[in-house]
Amino acid sequence: MKSDALGAAKVANGLTVAPCLRQNTDMTERFTGSFTQQEPIPEEAIAAAVEVMRGGRLHRYNTLAGETAQTALLEQEFAAQTGARFCVAVASGGYALGCALRAVGVQPGETVLTNAFTLAPVPGAIAGVGAVPVYVGVTEDLVIDLEDLAAKADRAEVLMLSHMRGHLCDMDRLMQICGDAGITVIEDCAHTMGAAWNGVPSGRQGAVGCFSMQTYKHVNSGEGGLLITDDEDIAARAIMLSGSYMLYERHLAAPGPEVFERVKYITPNISGRMDNLRAAILRPQLRALEAQVDRWNDRYAVVEEGLRGTPGLRLTKRPVAERFVGSSIQFLLLDWTREAVQEVLARCAARGVELKWFGGAEPAGFTSRYDSWRYAPSQPMPSTDRVLRGIVDMRLPLTFSLEDCAQIARIIRAEVSAVFQAQPPVRAD
Ligand SMILES: Cc1ncc(COP(=O)(O)O)c(C=O)c1O
Numbered sequence: 018m019k020s021d022a023l024g025a026a027k028v029a030n031g032l033t034v035a036p037c038l039r040q041n042t043d044m045t046e047r048f049t050g051s052f053t054q055q056e057p058i059p060e061e062a063i064a065a066a067v068e069v070m071r072g073g074r075l076h077r078y079n080t081l082a083g084e085t086a087q088t089a090l091l092e093q094e095f096a097a098q099t100g101a102r103f104c105v106a107v108a109s110g111g112y113a114l115g116c117a118l119r120a121v122g123v124q125p126g127e128t129v130l131t132n133a134f135t136l137a138p139v140p141g142a143i144a145g146v147g148a149v150p151v152y153v154g155v156t157e158d159l160v161i162d163l164e165d166l167a168a169k170a171d172r173a174e175v176l177m178l179s180h181m182r183g184h185l186c187d188m189d190r191l192m193q194i195c196g197d198a199g200i201t202v203i204e205d206c207a208h209t210m211g212a213a214w215n216g217v218p219s220g221r222q223g224a225v226g227c228f229s230m231q232t233y234k235h236v237n238s239g240e241g242g243l244l245i246t247d248d249e250d251i252a253a254r255a256i257m258l259s260g261s262y263m264l265y266e267r268h269l270a271a272p273g274p275e276v277f278e279r280v281k282y283i284t285p286n287i288s289g290r291m292d293n294l295r296a297a298i299l300r301p302q303l304r305a306l307e308a309q310v311d312r313w314n315d316r317y318a319v320v321e322e323g324l325r326g327t328p329g330l331r332l333t334k335r336p337v338a339e340r341f342v343g344s345s346i347q348f349l350l351l352d353w354t355r356e357a358v359q360e361v362l363a364r365c366a367a368r369g370v371e372l373k374w375f376g377g378a379e380p381a382g383f384t385s386r387y388d389s390w391r392y393a394p395s396q397p398m399p400s401t402d403r404v405l406r407g408i409v410d411m412r413l414p415l416t417f418s419l420e421d422c423a424q425i426a427r428i429i430r431a432e433v434s435a436v437f438q439a440q441p442p443v444r445a446d
Contacts, residue, residue, distance in 0.1 A: 044431055048369035048424055054416045055237055058298055059305065065297035075292050077106075078264045087296035089269045092243075094300060096270040099218045099226070101245035103252030104270040106291035107259050110207045110229025113242035114142035114177065116289065117203045117225040120246075120254040121175060123148050128173040130200070132161050133387040133401045134375070134408070135179035139205055140390045143177060150177075150393045154401035158333045159347055159408070160186035162401070163194060170198035179205040180212070180219060182347055182410065185339045188214040188222050203227065210235040211310040213340040220245055225255075230295070233412065235309065235342060236302040238295035249276045257281060260288030309415065310342050316413045316422045317343020323426020324348060329437035330430075331407075344414075349407040350433070357440050358409070364432040370425050376406035384410070 058066075069075060069087060077088035088106050096104035107113050123129060125147025131139055134155035143150045151172050154162035161178060163186060176195055178186075195202050202223030206212075209219035210228050220226020225248075228234075230241030246252050249272035256265050257280055265277050302309075321343075324330060331349040335341060350358050355376065362372050373384050380389040386405050387395050413422065 044435075046368070046424060046428065048421065048428060050369070050417055050421050052371040052412045052414065053233075054414055055232055056415050058237065059301050061301040062298045065301065066294055069293045069297045075294050077290055077293055077296075078262070078267055079293075080267070085269070086267065087293040087300065088291050089267060091291070091296040091300050091303075092271075093269040095243050095303060096245060098303060098306075099221055099245055101221065101226070102247045102270075103245065103249070103255075103272060105244045105252065105255045105259055105268070106296060107242040107244060108289040108291060109240050110205075110227060110231060110234070110242045111138035111142055112259075112289040113227035113229070113244040114139065114203070114205060115145045116255050116258050116287070117227050117244055117251075118142060118146045118148065118175070118177070119258055119287070120244075120251045121201050121203065121224060123175055127175075130166070130169060130173045130176040132179040132181055133395075133398055134159065134405060135181045135205070136207070136383060137385050137390065138207075139177060139179045140387070140393055144390075144392055150390070152387045152395050152398065152401075154398050155181075155404050157331065157349060157351065157404055159184045159404070161191070163187065163190055166191065167194050170194060170200060174199065175201045175203065176223075177203045177205060178223065179207075180209040181205075182345055183208040183212060183341050183343070184333065184347075185209065185212060185214050185219065185336075185341065187336070187338075188217070192222050207231075207234060208344070209342065211306045211342045215338045216340075224248055225251060230299055235306060235313075235344060236299055238298045238302075241291055241295050241299065242289075249273075250280065253277050253280045254284050257284035258287050258289075260286050260290045262286065312415055313413060314341070314343045315419060316415070316417055317341075317346055319419050319422040320346050320411075320413065320426045323423055324430055327430045327433050329353065330433050345410060345412050347408055347410045349404065350409060351403070351407040353407060354440070355406070357436055358407070360436045360440075361429075361433055362409075364436065365429055368428045368432070370428050371411070372429075373410040375408040375410065 077086045080086050092104040092106050127148050128151045129143045129148045131150050133152040140150045154165040156162050204220045204223040204226045206220040206226050207229040212219040226245045228243040230236050230238045253272050253276040365372050375384050
């Protein structure tokens with residue numbers, strides 16, 4: 018993979034694109050990079066991890082007198098970075114979601130609103146606390162359908178809002194709808210660490226924000242989760258839930274002991290703590306997050322620009338208020354037949370470009386849909402189904418150079434155009 022230096026020109030949203038990258042129309046070029054190869058862990062993080070291992074004190078509460086655990090420091094730093102009062106580090110993003118549901122008081126049998134377009138751990142977290150997901154539709158710009166949300170607002174007291182694939186909806190309007198209906202919002206920020214809406218960091222508008230540090234996310238500790246909130250009771254419950262025994266005073270981004278007095282006898286310990294090794298790996302990565310976001314967005318801009326104007330292909334509109342993190346890109350082959358989409362996927366795959374599709378008859382890999390989660394009954398959602406059938410999704414790891422991104426876009430553009438010309442889309446239903 019080569020460097021970023023391409024003499025790039027500035028385009029909208031502060032992103033950069035080199036116009037020359039779109040010229041090549043060679044139908045035989047093949048991409049040889051890996052869509053699942055992340056960057057190495059930074060040397061500073063490796064050194065910090067080695068130090069933790071040398072000390073042997075990997076458990077977050079295993080500290081020497083006067084020593085502060087890496088995990089507690091991570092929580093303190095992430096709270097400061099996001100402007101949250103409180104932060105809890107846990108074992109995974111999925112654990113953070115389940116912990117948040119419990120901490121806001123969701124009881125078994127209750128309903129929880131959530132996105133029809135998200136990943137399996139989101140409805141899974143709801144089912145994990147014995148609650149029942151009620152799905153809200155998706156728009157052509159891949160955000161939660163706020164009309165549908167308003168229509169269903171009387172059906173639950175909690176919304177688990179998934180910023181799926183990093184698309185932020187009009188958060189002001191969403192918070193207005195939820196505020197009016199008395200709905201508590203939990204934000205699933207697995208794909209929006211480093212993103213913001215009108216300058217407000219993702220995860221800071223709901224009562225709770227939940228993040229994932231699993232390998233394919235914006236910082237990488239293999240597995241890991243962070244939960245942020247400004248609510249002292251939610252924070253104290255989340256800390257107790259995460260498995261703090263009665264050692265909560267060792268947390269730095271936590272409420273005072275008087276708050277724990279209110280919750281400590283009535284909150285179960287459902288162990289899902291983070292350890293010091295992962296925290297040590299994450300702290301330097303969080304310090305570098307802003308620069309990484311810029312690098313992702315440079316790549317996103319090259320692919321977006323390369324795909325712009327491709328016949329039959331719809332790019333999602335990104336609102337000016339949205340500061341997103343382009344760690345993946347989606348486009349719609351709206352109203353294409355399943356066969357035509359499959360043809361595009363096969364042709365791109367043959368040229369080394371790995372695309373995921375949310376419209377397959379059967380869920381594959383990461384791409385299950387609301388109607389795949391049959392433990393939670395759902396009604397058909399025709400306009401959402403139309404969008405889901407057209408969503409094509411691609412990761413953009415930082416190991417791709419801008420030249421790689423330009424080549425990938427050229428390949429997709431050529432293959433989508435070829436299939437489109439051979440069989441223009443008709444409504445699939
Ligand atoms: C949208 C979304 N939410 C939540 C999660 C859960 O994160 P984790 O894998 O850390 O449990 C994921 C992980 O893939 C995700 O993609």
